[in-house]
Amino acid sequence: MTERVESLYGIDEESKAIWVFLGQIGGNLEPVSLELLTHGRQLADQAGWTLVGLLLGHEVGHLTEQAIAHGADEVWLADHPLLEEYTIDTYGRVVFDAIMEGKPSAFIAGATPNGRDLLGRLAVRLRAGLTADCTDLKLVTETGILISEVTGFGGGVLALIEAPTHRPQMATVRPGVFPLSEADASRKGRIIDFQVLLSEDMLKTEVVETVVGAGVDLTQAEMLVIGGRGIEGDFEMLRELADALGGDIGATRPPVDDGFIKRERQIGQTGVVCRPKVAIVCGVSGAFHFAVGIQDAETVIAINTDPEAPMFEFADYCIVGDAAQIVPALTHALTLEKVPSV
Amino acid sequence: MSDLKIVVCMKVVPKPEEVGVDKETMRLDRENARSEMNPTDMNALEMALDFKDRYGGSIDVVSMGPPFFSHFLPVGLAMGANHIYLLSDRDFGGADTLATTYTLALGIRKIGDVDLIFCGEESSDGATGQVPPGIAEWLDINQITMVNRLDYDTEREMVRGQREIPGGHQIVDTPLPVVISVATASNEPRFMDYRLKSWAFEDERITVWNVDDLKADPGYVGEPGSPTIVSGLEQAPSRERRMEFIDGTPDEIALRLAGILEDRM
Numbered sequence: 226m227t228e229r230v231e232s233l234y235g236i237d238e239e240s241k242a243i244w245v246f247l248g249q250i251g252g253n254l255e256p257v258s259l260e261l262l263t264h265g266r267q268l269a270d271q272a273g274w275t276l277v278g279l280l281l282g283h284e285v286g287h288l289t290e291q292a293i294a295h296g297a298d299e300v301w302l303a304d305h306p307l308l309e310e311y312t313i314d315t316y317g318r319v320v321f322d323a324i325m326e327g328k329p330s331a332f333i334a335g336a337t338p339n340g341r342d343l344l345g346r347l348a349v350r351l352r353a354g355l356t357a358d359c360t361d362l363k364l365v366t367e368t369g370i371l372i373s374e375v376t377g378f379g380g381g382v383l384a385l386i387e388a389p390t391h392r393p394q395m396a397t398v399r400p401g402v403f404p405l406s407e408a409d410a411s412r413k414g415r416i417i418d419f420q421v422l423l424s425e426d427m428l429k430t431e432v433v434e435t436v437v438g439a440g441v442d443l444t445q446a447e448m449l450v451i452g453g454r455g456i457e458g459d460f461e462m463l464r465e466l467a468d469a470l471g472g473d474i475g476a477t478r479p480p481v482d483d484g485f486i487k488r489e490r491q492i493g494q495t496g497v498v499c500r501p502k503v504a505i506v507c508g509v510s511g512a513f514h515f516a517v518g519i520q521d522a523e524t525v526i527a528i529n530t531d532p533e534a535p536m537f538e539f540a541d542y543c544i545v546g547d548a549a550q551i552v553p554a555l556t557h558a559l560t561l562e563k564v565p566s567v
Numbered sequence: 568m569s570d571l572k573i574v575v576c577m578k579v580v581p582k583p584e585e586v587g588v589d590k591e592t593m594r595l596d597r598e599n600a601r602s603e604m605n606p607t608d609m610n611a612l613e614m615a616l617d618f619k620d621r622y623g624g625s626i627d628v629v630s631m632g633p634p635f636f637s638h639f640l641p642v643g644l645a646m647g648a649n650h651i652y653l654l655s656d657r658d659f660g661g662a663d664t665l666a667t668t669y670t671l672a673l674g675i676r677k678i679g680d681v682d683l684i685f686c687g688e689e690s691s692d693g694a695t696g697q698v699p700p701g702i703a704e705w706l707d708i709n710q711i712t713m714v715n716r717l718d719y720d721t722e723r724e725m726v727r728g729q730r731e732i733p734g735g736h737q738i739v740d741t742p743l744p745v746v747i748s749v750a751t752a753s754n755e756p757r758f759m760d761y762r763l764k765s766w767a768f769e770d771e772r773i774t775v776w777n778v779d780d781l782k783a784d785p786g787y788v789g790e791p792g793s794p795t796i797v798s799g800l801e802q803a804p805s806r807e808r809r810m811e812f813i814d815g816t817p818d819e820i821a822l823r824l825a826g827i828l829e830d831r832m
Contacts, residue, residue: 228786230665232794250732312739313700313710336696338732342712345697348665349704354794355664357689357697372798377692382588382595385799397697429709430741433727437735448832470828482752489734503831514583524831525808526824541809542827544820554821559828 232352232391239330239392241369242275243268246320246334246343247292247300248311249280250437254288256445257335257400259295264403265333266296268364274330277301279323281316283309286416293414295406300416301327307423310432311339317346319421324351326419329393331371333362336397348395354388355395360402371396376494376517401444401500402521441473441489448472449501451492451519455508455529455548458485462552463507469559475499477515493518507548511536528552571624571719571743574675575615575648575685576702577608578630579639580692588802595800604639607687609756611749614717615685616647616757622719624682625649629674631659631667637773644767645759652678656777658789666792668701673781675706682743683726688713688750699748709745715753 243265248255262278269276278297280288282304289300303319320343324332334340336358348355356373360383363372371394373386388394443449448470450463454477463474475492476485492499494514500521507528509515516539519525527540528548537543544551585600615626628643630636631654640651654674662670675681684706689696696712703710711717711728715736718727723742730737731750759767766772778788786792813820 229791230787230794255733338713338730341696342700342710345664345700345712346704346710348697349668349701352665352794355697356795357664377583382586383801384797386795387798388794389796391794430711430739433738433740435732435735435737437732441734448828470832478752488731488752503828524827526827537810537812539808541811542824543810543812544824545812545814546817546820550817551820551824554817555824558818558821558825 229390230352233325234328234392236369236390236392238328240275240328241272242277242327242329243331243333244277244279244324244327244329244393245297246332246340247278247280247288248335248337248339249282249285249288252282252285252288254291255335255337256405256442257337257398259291260400260403260405261333261335261398262292262295262297263406264362266406268362269298272364272366272369275299277327277329279303279320281308281319289414289416290410291408293412294408294410296412297414299414301419302416303419303421305421305423307425307428308421310435312428312430312432313342313346314428314430315423316343317350318423318427319419321347321350322421323419324393330369331364331396332393333396333398336399340397344395344397351393351395352391353393353395354391355397356386357397359396359398362396362398370394399498401498441487443473443475443490443492443497443499446473446499447502449475449499449503449519449522450505450507451475451477451509452480452486452507452548453477453509453515454479455510456480457508458483459549460486462549466505466552466556466559469556470503472501477509506536506540507552509536510534511539571619571622571682572678572680573615573619573624573626573683573685574678574681575608575612575626575628575643576630576671576698577612577628577640577643577687578605578690579603579632579636580605580690583691586692588800602635602639604642605687605690607689607691607749607751609687610751610754611685611687612643612646612648613754613756614714614747614749615683617754618683618717618719619647622721627652627678629671629678630654631662631670631674634775641767641772642759644772645761645763646757647760651773653773653775654781655775656788658778658785661790661793662788663793663795664697664701665794666788668698668705669787669792670781670783671698672702672705673783674776675702677776677781684744684746686746686748688748696748699746703746706744706746709741710748711739711741711745712748713750714747715750717747
């Protein structure tokens with residue numbers, strides 16, 4: 226019988242806690258970190274576990290309150306000038322040390338570029354099981370096993386994955402899948418100063434520049450107007466409708482590939498997954514890998530000239546027609562109605 | 568400076584839209600799915616080829632998978648890679664990211680003295696995106712993930728990668744050796760060179776390595792080397808939609824939609 230690979234610590238040494246990596250960029254917590262605290266709070270309550278946030282950065286102490294207000298019982302804070310920017314060298318070292326000191330049952334992070342960069346590496350260092358870009362997390366109270374739901378094959382298949390014998394149970398979670406709780410400023414929590422020893426010579430990578438521009442974050446948009454190949458690049462028209470709705474615009478892959486709109490606005494399996502109240506989808510045929518990006522929208526309105534477009538199967542309201550006519554008419558109707566009727 | 572030694576990790580995947588779940592057995596039904604090169608790995612190969620065109624060097628393709636991968640991988644040669652290594656053994660089956668990265672790292676180490684390793688950001692079947700940093704950890708070298716542009720400063724022997732991050736980008740410098748994960752759609756993969764095609768598909772272009780060749784620890788490959796298990800599988804539920812068709816002139820439709828939207832704003 227072949228010996229199985231073992232994690233650096235096991236179930237007998239774990240502390241019954243869920244740890245959430247609190248990603249921050251430019252002094253703000255990433256929304257997904259707060260979503261994970263919200264969901265983690267529910268799981269921890271259900272199992273009687275502790276919910277811990279792990280926060281790294283420089284002069285970010287004020288963010289601990291926000292983490293506690295969203296559900297953390299404890300926040301471990303590592304504050305150091307060399308942690309101002311994310312690098313795998315510094316963050317990898319500090320998060321590894323913190324995990325080995327706290328030995329949590331579960332360690333989760335947002336499936337952001339940095340979250341994946343970090344956990345993908347640490348899971349190997351810890352010899353732990355890692356699930357990626359999860360769309361749901363459940364905790365089996367009796368066994369303490371974390372069950373991750375992931376999608377594969379373009380979103381067509383759901384798999385439930387667990388790592389029952391290895392600790393910590395690691396997962397990255399897709400931004401936007403868990404709703405965000407209201408902050409409760411009256412919540413109390415403990416802040417633990419985690420001392421770190423870092424020096425310049427540990428840095429192999431150097432961050433030359435970080436540009437976070439207009440801060441497009443479609444996962445937070447409540448009203449979304451989305452254009453596909455059929456709108457022939459006329460995102461100006463969609464922008465006017467989005468403005469009338471107080472929303473934002475997104476796209477399928479073809480207009481992005483054609484350079485009509487930036488890739489940060491691409492929705493679907495290889496882009497952003499959104500959960501808006503309303504998605505208005507214009508000139509989109511409705512390939513499955515796109516539809517997965519709006520499957521959690523409360524209401525979907527589809528406009529397409531082709532009555533056979535698969536998109537209509539994913540829509541609540543279906544309009545067979547030309548978006549170039551209907552979208553401006555709708556913008557006009559909404560603008561008229563906004564005039565106060567006093 | 569010496570010639571750069573470049574490795575590209577590539578994988579063959581079933582076409583995602585042709586894979587389903589067999590409702591009786593609750594197992595993946597890949598039988599009827601055709602295979603293709605993982606699309607993002609083609610972006611990785613293109614970035615590697617472009618890098619080689621600008622700075623010189625050689626490119627080896629490394630893949631882990633069953634023998635049939637050898638029908639697909641020569642595409643890489645016909646695009647400009649020099650050699651293919653297929654890590655193939657029954658014992659590699661059932662590998663999750665830990666076992667996969669261990670095995671690929673052994674293959675890369677056996678090739679030896681590698682300066683750059685390019686990987687696709689993620690595979691379309693597993694979509695974990697966590698293989699590239701895992702390889703970097705096993706090899707104890709640097710990593711830059713989600714890269715859409717890569718340059719090389721030959722004097723400082725540092726690569727400069729532009730990473731895609733939410734709402735912007737980041738520019739990172741790091742010395743060689745390094746693992747680069749290439750962002751989806753960050754370039755346009757070149758066409759095969761048809762003059763190379765018959766050469767590319769000759770058997771001797773592919774070296775197959777098994778567990779023994781890699782001197783792999785059997786506890787670290789395949790299922791024993793994989794902490795995660797799949798405990799359930801289902802077809803993704805499609806949310807019930809009303810599918811109500813609205814007819815009329817554009818103005819009539821617009822008024823009706825405006826009413827629907829007002830209720831939801």
